[in-house]
Amino acid sequence: MSQTLAITGINLKSVPERWGPSLVIVIGLAGVVAVFTALLAMAEGFSSALQASGRSDAAIIMRGGSSAELNSAFDRDSALLIKDGPGIRRGADGKPEAAAELIVITELLKKGETQTGSNMTLRGVEPASFTLRPKLKIVEGRTFQSGLRELVVGRGVQRQFEGADVGKVLRMRGSEWTVVGVFEAGDATDSELWADAEVAQSTFGRRGYSSVLAALDGSDAIDKLKAGLSADPRLNVDVQTQQAYFSGQTKQFRTMISILAGVVTIIMGLGAIFAALNTMYAAVSARAREIATLRAIGFGAMPVTVSVLIEAIVLALIGGAIGALIAYVLFNNVSLSTLSANFTQVVFSFRITPTLLLRGLAIALLIGFVGALVPAFQSAYSYRKTWAIVAVPLVAALVALIGVVTGMSTAGLLRMVLTVVVVTAIHSAIWYFAAGALLKFAERGPRSTFVRLVLSVLAVFPGIVLFGPVLMVATFRLIWSGEPRNLSRDPLLEMSKAL
Known part of the structure; x- marks a missing residue:
């Protein structure tokens, strides 16, 4: 813990020296959170205005x-x-x-x-x-x-x-x-x-x-x-509670805005992830000698990794907080109108709730985590070991990000993340040991068509679980290629080259 805190302190103190790349993360995530929060605040305000109109102890009767x-x-x-x-x-x-x-x-x-x-x-x-x-x-x-x-x-x-x-x-x-x-x-x-x-x-x-x-x-x-x-x-009539009537009136608008917010957030989020990825890779590369020195004088690999992650998360939370503040100041309680199901104007106000702000901050944190995960581990581990370690948390974080953006319930989100974590962990173990060994054998073993075919099937099977066609095609091309490749040391790196 003391090593982690010491290295993290050094990292954060050096951020002003790297203010340009760091600002990219902060501004990018501020934009993501501000747009996401503002769009959903509009849906929240519209829904609140209509749902507040409905009573469960009153009925509205219309023509069938x-x-x-x-x-x-x-x-x-x-x-x-x-x-x-x-x-x-x-x-x-x-x-x-x-x-x-x-x-x-x-x-x-x-x-x-x-x-x-x-x-x-x-x-x-x-x-x-x-x-x-x-x-x-x-x-x-x-x-x-x-x-x-x-x-x-x-x-x-x-x-x-x-x-x-x-x-x-x-x-x-x-x-x-x-x-x-x-x-x-x-x-x-x-x-x-x-x-x-x-x-x-x-x-x-x-x-x-x-x-x-x-x-x-x-x-x-x-x-x-x-x-x-x-x-x-x-x-010839339709009878429903007033509450049910207005709930139905809000459903279409809320769904449309939620889809729009999700699409925009995912598109902007991908940009923010790549910005974080690029920034953290640049930070790790610029401090390669410093990291090597720390390792040489006794600092462990995990403290170095965690310090890089903490730096990215701090920058992400700063950006998320700025975005949430911008959305709150500019949009909360701002009045506007839109068409209702009666094709008439409904006046309502943007409604930014604590839940929306927390969802925005969670999105910023997850994007920062996803963008920094691979650079953080590659600062201290080999390429192959990095991917074997990060597969589970990376996929879990991406699933959690999708869940937060789409507004999935906490219980549903936890079930999905747990399922993905278990499947990914099993896949990572199978791929790391079984596929690595098979690829090594394919590199040095007999080159008959039958053996290559068997090895192709065995090696790509674990990839079906998580990586799908990309890993299957890459592995297949590697095994059937006549070029010598050092697959046993860095299979994923060689697969990426094969693609």
Whole structure:
């Protein structure tokens, strides 16, 4: 331990003398972590906005086959039948706690724009709509009066769009509406404009509703409601909890952003790995005489190796921390909007969580580890021994990196890493002893076609487990080549030359 600390101290003190290559690692990983964190923060913010809108004790009922409220429609009679369905909670007055709501697409100009408007959701609501959303509060002005063309707008709408302040008049689809209040719910509702359902129907020429929102009376109420409404031949409906509905709305967007983040991170990560690999090789090469001197005066091979790894990991963590800080300062709580399943704007904010920051730092650490592993061991060991030693941790680190990027669960990640470690360890042992011996025999043994064929099969079999076609082709070419090669000393090096 004392040797490791001593050499590590020397390495870190010499970093300023090698600031150029070291800066490549730091800047590269800062970029990787910043981009990864920002992209997933966008997905996290969008998901949070929609999922916060959903309640497990409320049901949303739409026309059968409808994927969103926009393409759902009920007439008045159907809405009344749905409200009277089984499993819907009733108030003290005996009336069902349910509201029929209407979705109308309108346009508003974003602040700073003068020509092209953005699609917005105008929701025609009933009085029960407010009580069914207990988090919704009027924070400015008042609520609208029934029978009048008055609006209350969400906080997100007020923040991003022109004319959405209290007292302003909005012109929408040939009609004028007065903004009388601003509400805040902390979810996707903040991206909507609310008006009296009857007034919205008469103004925009609608005869029915888009959906019905209802409070559920108990844990099994959703099943009762589904069964009751499905049994009514007058209705064709889909029933689901509000929570399930909004969860489905977020899935596609979150998946798309996660894939994008994964692809971008892997591409940038590969660049960072090669940068770390090149930097650490250069560092080891520049200090070859110093390392040889340390070995000559009694320092062990492992302390030298560990010191190189620690240097790379320290640089990686510095880069990761800088990237995480950049992402947090520039993006956290920054408001933006995107299209929802209703093809209207949903306003949400980037949400950088501690988990995202830790994932970013883990990615930086793993990239630094992978990039420095081979140079670190080659600073003290031969080429062949290096690859025999690093195969297990290298593959395990790469698998862990993929798991962290894709957001795999901790249990799933541990199972995968453990499986890969076991398989790689078995393969490394087989290859190092069996394949090495076979290749040595092939180099010096008989050259008959039959013997070469047998040796080819035996030597390449271990490669199928991990290295696949590359190792198979390389070994095959070596055994069948007429050129003399020192395979017993450095098989992997000779294989790389053969390729």
